[in-house]
Amino acid sequence: MVSLALGARALPLAQIWAWAFGAGAAGPADAIIVDMRLSRSLTGIVTGASLAAAGLVMQQITRNPLADPGILGVNAGAALAVVLAVWLLGWSHPFRLSATAVCGAGLAAIAVFVLGRCGSGGDGAADRAGILRLTLAGVAVSALCLAFVSAIVLLDQDTRNLYRFWTIGSLGGGEADRLGWLWPLVAAGLAIAVLLARQIDALALGADTARSFGVRSEMTAGLALVSVAFLAGGSVALAGPIGFVGLIVPHVTRMLVGPSILPGLAVACPLGGALLLICDSIGRVVARPAEIQTGIILALIGGPAFLALIGRVAR
DSSP states (O other): OHHHHOSSSOOOHHHHHHHHTTOSOOOHHHHHIIIIIHHHHHHHHHHHHHHHHHHHHHHHHHTOTTOOTTTTTHHHHHHHHHHHIIIIIOOOOHHHHHHHHHHHHHHHHHHHHHHHHTTTTSSOTTSHHHHHHHHHHHHHHHHHHHHHHHHHHHHOSTTTTHHHHHHHOOSTTOOHHHHHHHHHHHHHHHHHHHHTHHHHHHHTTOHHHHHHTTOOHHHHHHHHHHHHHHHHHHHHHHHOOOOSHHHHHHHHHHHHHOSOHHHHHHHHHHHHHHHHHHHHHHHHHHTTTSOOOHHHHHHHHHHHHHHHHHHHHHO
16 A cells, blocks of 8 residues: 555555555546556555565575575576567567566576586585575576676667666566566466475475485476476566565565465565565655656665675674
């Protein structure tokens, strides 16, 4: 409701309440809410929930507290795929872009996972060297993908307008038709994570322990990566490669409900949506009537949190 109330023209919360429950007469304020702010707020909820769920799943299957779709290059891979599709093929339909984003996210996740495990002797992601190796692989893949994105937008005038959107992340482009195409994709990724909850919890104890419980660790990890690709790819197609939601929210979730994935998803999804709406609301207020993009506000919050987590892992 606060997100619906804030903008270039602030609306009273009482008016938002009246609109939500049909107690007020239709007027200009209703048009502002429905035509301009409702799809933006819904986009924030879906994007934040998907990023939080993707981060929680990634941290569980890799046993890496620094895992995040942004830090591990998944978001950047999805963004590169979308920009390539726009530049080379001229695609703009939400369904095509969402499919492209999912493919890019999946390829980036596989590349980081393979590079991070090189030299680890197999099941080595749990030790400190494995954690840092996976994180460095993600940073390298992310930097490479974003370098290609920058090169493309410098070469082509028509895709230059996408530069800020795909490299910073914003809810301002969340049209209702795009959300209508992409929320089933996010829901599918979340459903896969829920169905794999028991296997993911076992995999978080280590591959050998998971096998003793009858869990096929390779198949579980592969399906979990599919879930992450759906969640991260859908969120990138909606709002660009927004970072740090998948890093911060899983840690808060584990403090609240423990390490189990199923109650974690139930808490992480609303927390992720709330965090993204809060950051978006701050960005619309501090520079009114202009706005600061959501990704910048999140970076100001997530950067110090990331440094604090690196300090904890290094000790």
